[in-house]
Amino acid sequence: MSEQQQQQRRVVIVGVGALGSHLALFARNLPARLTLVDGDRVERKNVLSQFHTKMALGRNKAQALQQALQGLYEVRVDAVPHRLVPDNAATLLGAADVLVDCVDNAPTRMLMQEFARAHGKACLHGALSADGEYARIMWDAAFTIDQGGDGQATCEDGEHLPFIVRAAAQMAATLQQFLRTGTQVSCHLHAAGMIEIATADAVG
Amino acid sequence: MNELRMSLREARLNITFEGLNGDFVEPVPFNLSDAELKALARNAIVTGGVPGIAVSRRRRDTVDLSTFVVDRFPASGPHRENRVFVRPLTPFG
Numbered sequence: 001m002s003e004q005q006q007q008q009r010r011v012v013i014v015g016v017g018a019l020g021s022h023l024a025l026f027a028r029n030l031p032a033r034l035t036l037v038d039g040d041r042v043e044r045k046n047v048l049s050q051f052h053t054k055m056a057l058g059r060n061k062a063q064a065l066q067q068a069l070q071g072l073y074e075v076r077v078d079a080v081p082h083r084l085v086p087d088n089a090a091t092l093l094g095a096a097d098v099l100v101d102c103v104d105n106a107p108t109r110m111l112m113q114e115f116a117r118a119h120g121k122a123c124l125h126g127a128l129s130a131d132g133e134y135a136r137i138m139w140d141a142a143f144t145i146d147q148g149g150d151g152q153a154t155c156e157d158g159e160h161l162p163f164i165v166r167a168a169a170q171m172a173a174t175l176q177q178f179l180r181t182g183t184q185v186s187c188h189l190h191a192a193g194m195i196e197i198a199t200a201d202a203v204g
Numbered sequence: 205m206n207e208l209r210m211s212l213r214e215a216r217l218n219i220t221f222e223g224l225n226g227d228f229v230e231p232v233p234f235n236l237s238d239a240e241l242k243a244l245a246r247n248a249i250v251t252g253g254v255p256g257i258a259v260s261r262r263r264r265d266t267v268d269l270s271t272f273v274v275d276r277f278p279a280s281g282p283h284r285e286n287r288v289f290v291r292p293l294t295p296f297g
Binding site for chain 2: 015017018019020101102103104105106126127128129130131133134135136142144146148163188190191192193195197198199
């Protein structure tokens with residue numbers, strides 16, 4: 001694949017909260033065009049655990065992050081200030097080469113999983129536990145969607161920021177490896193280390 | 205990772221609890237129910253049977269894995285043994 005073809009690959013990150021905002025930060029140099037999708041606005045509590053700043057309060061998260069990456073690093077990304085729903089899935093995900101799930105709800109994860117499987121697209125999932133001390137970074141073939149968790153305390157107080165950042169960095173490295181070699185490595189990440197769960201060799 | 209000798213009907217049990225992680229010291233039957241595996245994992249944690257996971261004596265009664273998830277991965281490719289993971293829910297992103 002030529003360098004130009006690599007640059008033209010599209011990675012769509014859905015959800016730019018705790019994991020997704022930091023993933024965008026660490027993935028900014030990857031040989032791909034990034035698209036950020038999120039319908040939420042930046043709230044004061046978000047700045048403790050997400051790569052959003054006080055200057056972005058009240059703004060759409062995807063657009064705020066787009067401006068931050070442009071202003072801080074001169075990196076151009078696309079921003080979609082809408083929530084992913086069945087009616088816009090084909091429009092938002094159809095042109096993607098890789099889908100990246102950083103959302104916080106099972107229905108949207110399911111929508112991404114079904115779209116990826118129906119259209120043969122690579123899909124990387126990132127999922128955090130409520131205590132902010134455990135993460136799953138899994139390609140779709142090895143990923144199961146957790147139901148429940150409603151009402152659990154989230155890690156929005158900023159206490160788990162170091163682990164969130166570590167998980168996002170691992171996601172970026174996993175994505176980088178896939179873009180470079182086509183290999184899909186899935187893992188569990190916890191405060192004490194990492195466990196490789198599955199490795200799928202490059203296709204073709 | 206410690207060496208376990210196990211049959212095709214057995215699995216390595218890996219447990220994640222409060223950010224700590226370890227393998228149970230014995231192979232477990234691969235066909236145990238989720239409830240049985242969670243009970244086994246809880247007992248292993250409170251009795252100190254999982255290297256890498258330590259819980260203080262006064263906190264042992266509070267160990268609760270009822271909301272945890274059980275993932276099963278049959279042996280395949282480089283992984284020559286069945287694996288079972290007992291882990292927290294991961295609903296957030």
